[in-house]
Amino acid sequence: MGEFELIRRHFQRAAGGPSVVLGIGDDCALLQPSPGHQLAISSDMLVEGRHFFPDVNPQALGHKALAVNLSDLAAMGARPLGFTLALALPQADDAWLRGFSDGLLALADAHACPLVGGDTTRGPLNLCITVFGEVLPGRALRRDAARPGDDLYLSGRTGEARLALEQQRGTPWALTAMPDDGCRERLERPTPRLALGRALAGLDGWEGRAPAAIDLSDGLAGDLGHILRASGVGAEIRLADLPVAPPLRGLPEAQRLECLLHGGDDYELLFTAPPSARGAIAAAGTASQAPVQRIGVITPQTGLRLIRANGETEALIATGFDHFT
Amino acid sequence: MGEFELIRRHFQRAAGGPSVVLGIGDDCALLQPSPGHQLAISSDMLVEGRHFFPDVNPQALGHKALAVNLSDLAAMGARPLGFTLALALPQADDAWLRGFSDGLLALADAHACPLVGGDTTRGPLNLCITVFGEVLPGRALRRDAARPGDDLYLSGRTGEARLALEQQRGTPWALTAMPDDGCRERLERPTPRLALGRALAGLDGWEGRAPAAIDLSDGLAGDLGHILRASGVGAEIRLADLPVAPPLRGLPEAQRLECLLHGGDDYELLFTAPPSARGAIAAAGTASQAPVQRIGVITPQTGLRLIRANGETEALIATGFDHFT
Numbered sequence: 001m002g003e004f005e006l007i008r009r010h011f012q013r014a015a016g017g018p019s020v021v022l023g024i025g026d027d028c029a030l031l032q033p034s035p036g037h038q039l040a041i042s043s044d045m046l047v048e049g050r051h052f053f054p055d056v057n058p059q060a061l062g063h064k065a066l067a068v069n070l071s072d073l074a075a076m077g078a079r080p081l082g083f084t085l086a087l088a089l090p091q092a093d094d095a096w097l098r099g100f101s102d103g104l105l106a107l108a109d110a111h112a113c114p115l116v117g118g119d120t121t122r123g124p125l126n127l128c129i130t131v132f133g134e135v136l137p138g139r140a141l142r143r144d145a146a147r148p149g150d151d152l153y154l155s156g157r158t159g160e161a162r163l164a165l166e167q168q169r170g171t172p173w174a175l176t177a178m179p180d181d182g183c184r185e186r187l188e189r190p191t192p193r194l195a196l197g198r199a200l201a202g203l204d205g206w207e208g209r210a211p212a213a214i215d216l217s218d219g220l221a222g223d224l225g226h227i228l229r230a231s232g233v234g235a236e237i238r239l240a241d242l243p244v245a246p247p248l249r250g251l252p253e254a255q256r257l258e259c260l261l262h263g264g265d266d267y268e269l270l271f272t273a274p275p276s277a278r279g280a281i282a283a284a285g286t287a288s289q290a291p292v293q294r295i296g297v298i299t300p301q302t303g304l305r306l307i308r309a310n311g312e313t314e315a316l317i318a319t320g321f322d323h324f325t
Numbered sequence: 326m327g328e329f330e331l332i333r334r335h336f337q338r339a340a341g342g343p344s345v346v347l348g349i350g351d352d353c354a355l356l357q358p359s360p361g362h363q364l365a366i367s368s369d370m371l372v373e374g375r376h377f378f379p380d381v382n383p384q385a386l387g388h389k390a391l392a393v394n395l396s397d398l399a400a401m402g403a404r405p406l407g408f409t410l411a412l413a414l415p416q417a418d419d420a421w422l423r424g425f426s427d428g429l430l431a432l433a434d435a436h437a438c439p440l441v442g443g444d445t446t447r448g449p450l451n452l453c454i455t456v457f458g459e460v461l462p463g464r465a466l467r468r469d470a471a472r473p474g475d476d477l478y479l480s481g482r483t484g485e486a487r488l489a490l491e492q493q494r495g496t497p498w499a500l501t502a503m504p505d506d507g508c509r510e511r512l513e514r515p516t517p518r519l520a521l522g523r524a525l526a527g528l529d530g531w532e533g534r535a536p537a538a539i540d541l542s543d544g545l546a547g548d549l550g551h552i553l554r555a556s557g558v559g560a561e562i563r564l565a566d567l568p569v570a571p572p573l574r575g576l577p578e579a580q581r582l583e584c585l586l587h588g589g590d591d592y593e594l595l596f597t598a599p600p601s602a603r604g605a606i607a608a609a610g611t612a613s614q615a616p617v618q619r620i621g622v623i624t625p626q627t628g629l630r631l632i633r634a635n636g637e638t639e640a641l642i643a644t645g646f647d648h649f650t
Binding site for chain 2: 021022025026027028029030031032033035036038039040041042043044045047048049050051072073075076078082084085086087088116117118119121122123124126128130132133135137140141142143144213214215230
């Protein structure tokens with residue numbers, strides 16, 4: 001199977017999407033964004049042994065590679081237009097490629113985000129996806145938009161993916177909890193919160209500034225830190241208001257907090273909006289079928305603090321995973 | 326040096342470009358294309374040991390990684406808007422990164438194509454660039470637009486990069502030619518033909534269909550094959566009309582033809598247009614300071630044929646390099 005046959009067999013589809021003028025097979029793909037919209041772009045690279053295990057299910061890998069990119073569009077409030085895939089493969093393994101493209105393209109179809117181009121080469125397994133979306137000017141959910149007094153919101157809940165990862169690694173404390181298919185699904189097949197992101201960028205019934213938002217890939221505290229630094233503010237998280245999934249409830253407290261606050265791979269949205277937007281935020285959550293919870297508040301005082309149920313406060317380190325430290 | 330310090334030190338610039346609403350540092354970059362334009366997108370992945378030698382000059386690598394992507398925009402007739410870079414590095418080597426970003430960003434500046442985002446991770450050295458441009462609807466230079474009777478044009482000349490590559494490899498026939506800085510420059514620092522591509526997409530003074538075009542990365546014959554298959558036509562190349570760079574003139578004929586027709590890494594434009602567009606094509610070449618030569622003709626008969634100076638005809642194989650065969 002040569003390079004072009006590989007692309008034709010596993011990645012090329014007759015269909016495009018309403019925005020695709022020209023897909024796979026020319027020097028460039030051509031997209032037609034909606035008039036007046038801005039283009040939102042994100043790129044993520046996944047490396048074997050670093051972002052996934054060598055024996056990963058290829059279908060799950062295909063799903064996740066696109067999901068983490070779509071999650072960035074969600075965090076900007078953008079509507080997907082399409083994506084490119086650059087793929088370095090040690091060899092052209094037909095069964096592996098079939099699984100990978102099945103997982104990838106099923107998620108692409110579910111979000112009307114067609115594969116429009118890319119590159120294929122030989123090399124150590126490496127996937128680079130770049131995703132394109134569109135958003136109306138002034139409505140993107142930027143990290144620098146948080147203001148003191150804003151409520152801090154979380155979609156869904158955090159920590160399950162981390163618990164599943166530690167169980168796969170055989171970490172003793174994680175093995176004290178029963179393996180849970182829900183946790184494993186969260187780790188392997190995250191669901192990007194696209195509908196919620198778009199609802200927040202629209203926010204029917206509330207005409208104020210667009211919310212600040214980020215998607216959670218490196219842990220709640222660390223990713224919140226990006227919003228705090230970009231906006232020049234601080235935050236308090238109320239521990240009692242953090243949703244805790246059932247499999248995490250039996251963990252020792254330190255490990256439960258590690259999963260909730262520093263877990264990683266959550267792909268939930270963390271966002272802020274003023275109290276006047278509470279009704280609109282609740283409506284956005286309902287309309288997009290995303291559970292949305294107020295978990296804290298943005299403060300003029302910089303830094304990140306955790307408020308325990310008994311009122312005690314402790315400082316949290318608001319930095320996340322770093323590939324080079 | 327951590328991941329964010331690495332990005333800040335080597336890749337983040339205060340400046341953006343006229344189309345950049347939001348650059349590095351959020352979940353997505355935001356671009357504002359010109360009203361009514363289509364978006365042209367291309368992505369290329371470069372792997373150590375496959376696309377470049379491990380001891381490559383990092384400045385040349387930075388230049389080339391972007392140049393090969395800009396060349397795809399040129400082949401579509403698009404104006405650059407910006408690009409993303411995803412980078413897997415075995416370690417954060419400050420001196421290497423400084424050279425790489427110098428070469429990369431100098432070319433980006435020269436073409437007003439700012440770096441707007443991307444990803445950094447640890448892993449075997451791998452660079453994935455995705456580039457974005459814009460073009461007016463109906464004016465993109467597509468591979469499927471060649472028609473029988475069209476002239477076949479080449480910008481610049483082919484073969485020098487291949488000669489330099491074979492000299493670096495120590496291939497005996499290549500060592501019969503003197504090493505030439507011009508050839509090495511063609512291999513290591515190709516010049517994307519952006520001005521020519523845009524001129525062809527505009528074609529002042531000629532109102533017909535947009536030319537068909539492709540950029541030459543895998544050899545003239547193989548890349549021409551993509552145009553022929555997409556357009557359902559054939560072509561004849563007149564050998565006497567192919568420009569030959571001085572360092573290639575002393576090579577044995579078989580190797581000279583190999584360099585000219587199957588060399589690779591040329592990053593010239595190969596394009597077709599009807600004879601009625603000859604004046605406009607010549608003007609486009611002059612305006613963009615690109616030497617442009619008519620080297621053959623598109624035929625209704627499929628396949629690719631080489632016409633020698635004595636009138637003899639031979640069939641050429643119109644397929645290029647394949648990473649998996």
